[in-house]
Amino acid sequence: MAETRFGKAIGQALADAMRDDPDVVLFGEDVAVPGGPFGVTRGLLDAFGPERVRDTPISEATIVGAAVGAAIGGLKPVVEIMFMDFCGIAMDAIVNQAAKARFMFGGQCSVPMVLRTPHGAGVGAGPQHSQCLEAWFAHIPGLRVVCPSNAADAYGLLRTAIDHPDPVIFVENKSLYAAKGDLPENAGPIPLGRLRVAREGADVTVVAYGAAVGTALTAADALAADGVSAEVLDLRSIQPWDEAGVLASLAKTHRLVVVHEAVEAFGVGAEIAARMADVGFDELDAPIVRVGAPFMPVAFAPNVEAAYLPGAAQVAAAVRRTLE
């Protein structure tokens, strides 16, 4: 067991995948020589050479479109979109090409590509470099969406994503890159669609993913001091999400709070809440409460950005609402 930073665990997963499979190639803006804007891909060019680790021009649409063609052609491309906000330029390739190829060609091919991209505010990057847009992708049939919360999960989920026959949007919260966590020596792939119980509890289920898991755990600590036992579920993958796992926890606690950094309206939390209100109806002993960012862009000013981010106090308040 070694302590590793989140970003380094991702780099390790890329390196191990490239070592294990010559079809894995890596390309994106500044991923090769500069080693990525957050240093995640540092050293991979030296290790695997310029044919498999490539810097691209600033051409997001073509980066992703080429990944689709390469994936259909037998490679396992891992591409990076430098900030999730830039996916807007590449949406056709993601939504109309990657997501649909398998379906619209009658299952003739799959598109085994990974699109890595950082989301999240908190680093002063402003309105166009801070958004959490994962719900866009979870809404598209054909895409899988993953969002790890810690170094070990980032490693295991990325290994799975790279070997996965379907296109995977791999979302990394940029505030986590420097976070340290344990990465087991023999870390292996982690299946998609299965949540992790980050903390066991009895009174209320708090579902989160990505950096919001840490927020939820902080809130759970505060609640424990008041005698409230919160169970924190780390969703790990958003599409598919572990409906059965959430339902099992809800059946135990009968109360549900869903937390994410993305804006609350029309988000991942809305989907989870809606499903649980349906399949878990008879388990509910309180309204399902969502915690997300307010419906506004991220502001540059540090104080406004800080106020924008959903914090542990909001999560605790939401939990208390379910206990009324």
Place this chain on the structure above:
Amino acid sequence: MARNAKGGDAASAADRDVELLELYRRMLIVRRAEERLSQMFADGEVPGFIHLSIGQEAVPVGVCAALRLEDTLASNHRGHGHALAKGLDLERFFLEVMGRAEGVCGGRGGSMHIADMGVGMLGANGIVGAGLPIAAGSALAHQVRRTGGVAVAFFGDGAMAEGTLHETLNLAALWHLPMLFVCEDNGWGEFSPTSRQFTGDLIALAGAFGIDAATVDGNDVAAVARAASKVVAAARDGCPQVLRCVTNRVHGHYEGDPQRYRDPADLETLPNHDPLRRCAAKLGADDVAKVTAEVEDRIAAAVAAARAGTEPDIARARADVYSPCEAAHG
């Protein structure tokens, strides 16, 4: 290739005749298939949008004559010719366009998204310009996997203003991709002339990226085939190429488009440029008649078989949204 253009020896002239007849036969398959689709669309037998390439058959047939099975191509919305010229089975073509379960894409794609990975046809595409980066990615796969293959992007002049063309030209040049850009320049982008859409020049544009570019008479199948064999060979060596084929779109943007925006006098001249008529003029009437009868029989048989196809069911369609791994939620 004019029969009397060059005074080669009798044997090679005979070979060329055989080759030309084969090109004619392939063009006629595309032509008759699309004419049949036009009729079936009018009769309500083919649903949805169909975009016909009648008048442009020399381009896909000429280019694909220079391709191998392992070479790949990414097509666009006007892709019947690309699909059939690359070798997509005629029967499964009709089954697909008619939305049948036995179609090459199980009835999911239809005319605008027809693909056959088995022959390297990576898909027609409903999004203008979207096939270009896909072809670049396919070329990357050829390059990294050392397949020796070439990837071809077919696009119309209507795609010249799409950013993906410019980005892909750049990437192909930057990475020395084994890639061929084939522009079917029919003068129209949807319902507007290209002159009102694009101020640039494709040959100059390619040149700006250091990519070799050539223009060919896109209604002369032999000329296209000859040019293609040259540019495909260069592309195969890692020098991406642009081939601009000047041709004509006879039908509307899609079936049902009455083309009121076009000059009737202009439309009247189109038969003079018809690639099939021009090709047939260089062939013996008996050969043409024989090929015509054979092709018409094949089309009739394919349509009959397609009509007997079954309707796909939604459960099987849903099963192909994802690979058979974890179930997704929706």
Place this chain on the structure above:
Amino acid sequence: MTAAAQIVMPKLGLTMTEGVVVEWKAQPGQQVAEGDVLFVVETDKIANEVEAPRSGVIGEILVDIGATVPVGTVLARWRDEGSAPPPKPAAAPVPAARSPAPPPAPSAPAPQSGRHIATPLARRLAREFGVDLATVRGSGPRGRIKAADVRHASASAEPRPVEPAPVPAGAGPVEALSHVQAAVARRMTAAKQEIPHFYLATEAEVSELLALQERLRALPDCPRLTLTHWLLAATGRALAELPEFDKVWAEGGVRRLGGTDVGVAVDGERGLFAPVLRGAGRLGVAQIAGRAEPLIERARAGRPLPEDGGGGALTVSNVGRHPVTYLTPIVNPGQAAILGVGRVRDVFRPDADGKPLLKRELGLVLACDHRVLNGTDGAALLGRIVSLIEAPLRLVAPPV
């Protein structure tokens, strides 16, 4: 009656405003004959099997089991092939099917209309534990009933521990209750938990009454009289004479009735019913006998008419056929009092000189809802009933 195209929630009693379909006995597409049971309706009072008013084929069923819907709601449709549906009855607009009572507005106070604000889990537990949500106080926002409230209510209602005790050897299986039995169980649980009871016990001397009854029975046109008829007469007359006690608890206050209606508890084939004799205080005992008997007979057979139930401030429950001295009964929900009647006993009482004197006494216990009646009210009412029983001649004729 023309064949209606629709099957609606029937009004099964004077006070019924809504009901729950607890079971469908017929399914869409099923051919039913007139008189076949179509569905079972449960109100806060009784469970009732509703029969097909005609033969036909059931079409669509529109209301799910468990849904509470207002009277008149279309529950299902007849499928009448080849015949156009008859015009809708020109009654008040039929409430939309499928939707139970609309959800209360966010600012709504604790519900009065039968729509209980409860969490889904609380509802499920209430079903499982057989707890009537009407009897549960919600501790959540807006009085929302939560799971803990239901558990609390269930625990306080059942002396048994939540964990079932080990079944002793030879013990039989738990038998499921009929709908009527289940409704009675729920109503009685609710009544015992919700109504603050107090009890007044006394004896009435009935030698004179029994002698008078003998004489009346000998008359040619007199219907067969029983002690129950006299008790109904005495109770009704007491309410007529003391109309201030003819009242019940309703919607957080007291509702005056004044109809001198008196219920009679009947242990029938399908469970307990308490049909109500209308205007008992205005009738002579022979009239009472004539009217009460068919009422009692229907209840005994388990087929009360819708109009037989509901209303009245008081019920008479007579177990005097059995060797019981006193019955301490539970007030029926919706009423204010119940008179428990034991058997007639021969007892010696001291006369004025202290010598034993043989008396025939009836043990009476009047159970009262303390929200409606206080102790002196109950004593006055019971005293009047006793004096009427002990001077029965006044009961023979209707009051002037």
